[in-house]
Amino acid sequence: MSIANLIVLVIQGMLIQNVILTLFLGICPFMGVSKKSQSAIGMGLAVIFVMVLSSTITFAINDLILEPRELGYLQTIVFILVISGVVQFVEMFVKKTAPYIYKMLGIYLPLITTNCAILGLALIIVKPELEYGYAEMLAYTIGTALGFTLVIYIFSTIRERLENANVPKAFKGAPIALITAGIMSIIFIGFAGLV
Amino acid sequence: MDTSSIIIMTLVVFGLVGFYAIGLYFNKKTPLPEECELPSLKCEHCTSVTCSYSEKNRVSIIKKDIKESLKNNKSREGALNE
Numbered sequence: 001m002s003i004a005n006l007i008v009l010v011i012q013g014m015l016i017q018n019v020i021l022t023l024f025l026g027i028c029p030f031m032g033v034s035k036k037s038q039s040a041i042g043m044g045l046a047v048i049f050v051m052v053l054s055s056t057i058t059f060a061i062n063d064l065i066l067e068p069r070e071l072g073y074l075q076t077i078v079f080i081l082v083i084s085g086v087v088q089f090v091e092m093f094v095k096k097t098a099p100y101i102y103k104m105l106g107i108y109l110p111l112i113t114t115n116c117a118i119l120g121l122a123l124i125i126v127k128p129e130l131e132y133g134y135a136e137m138l139a140y141t142i143g144t145a146l147g148f149t150l151v152i153y154i155f156s157t158i159r160e161r162l163e164n165a166n167v168p169k170a171f172k173g174a175p176i177a178l179i180t181a182g183i184m185s186i187i188f189i190g191f192a193g194l195v
Numbered sequence: 196m197d198t199s200s201i202i203i204m205t206l207v208v209f210g211l212v213g214f215y216a217i218g219l220y221f222n223k224k225t226p227l228p229e230e231c232e233l234p235s236l237k238c239e240h241c242t243s244v245t246c247s248y249s250e251k252n253r254v255s256i257i258k259k260d261i262k263e264s265l266k267n268n269k270s271r272e273g274a275l276n277e
Contacts, residue, residue, distance in 0.1 A: 065207060069200050074207065081211035088218030092225045099228030 006139040008195050013143025016195060019117045020151045021181075021188040023124075026117030030152055031177065033108070040156035044149030046108040051118055051145040052138070054079075054086045058122040059137050079122045087113045117148060155184065 017023060020030050026047075033043040058079045066072055091109045094102045112118060121144050124130075125137045132140065158180055167176050 081215055085215040085218045088222045092222040095225045102228055
């Protein structure tokens with residue numbers, strides 16, 4: 001596989017098949033952690049870190065153990081356990097070695113355990129019809145994680161501006177945020193013909 | 196399904212449960228870094244009520260600590276009076 005194809009996969013994961021606005025996964029942190037841009041960046045960084053690590057491990061487990069033994073029906077439970085375990089070890093490692101990063105990501109790391117975007121991606125990349133190898137899987141995962149961070153950051157900056165905007169009382173808060181998310185989703189569907 | 200697949204299935208599931216349990220245990224044992232602000236201060240964005248960082252859970256822990264320290268103080272006072 002050429003580098004051009006890998007770049008296409010990154011763009012595909014980031015814009016065309018954006019995990020939040022096109023696949024509608026990870027809506028909970030998208031709505032919950034997007035009130036401030038600082039917290040959105042923190043969540044985005046934590047997701048990039050865990051998504052790349054857990055997807056690599058789950059892909060390897062599926063490739064080396066589950067698929068050859070025809071144990072594909074165990075994918076969901078195995079992937080959930082891997083993600084939960086990886087989050088625990090990453091949190092411990094960051095606590096011990098990089099207090100500065102822990103300060104930045106600390107609270108967002110445990111929240112990732114319940115982020116369905118991570119599990120969703122782990123299940124998507126092992127689909128047999130995609131026939132992804134390790135390089136393609138990594139490119140698509142990095143693109144997806146970057147897409148998650150990009151969208152949550154853009155959404156948080158819009159919400160910060162909406163706080164001071166002259167919004168009708170009935171639409172203040174969650175309603176206008178949902179309308180904004182809907183418009184953003186329509187915009188991202190427009191990327192479908194990009195590649 | 197052959198016997199080897201069942202054994203591997205069991206090993207994989209229990210191995211991963213063990214992996215998670217060990218991770219959780221060591222993570223709980225690892226102390227927070229110095230000068231690290233209380234995570235609950237950032238909980239305003241999260242709606243989880245079961246998380247150990249949440250304000251409600253933290254309040255119950257603080258109440259427990261206060262009760263224990265009050266008990267200790269009373270026992271100390273009792274010992275001094277004697």
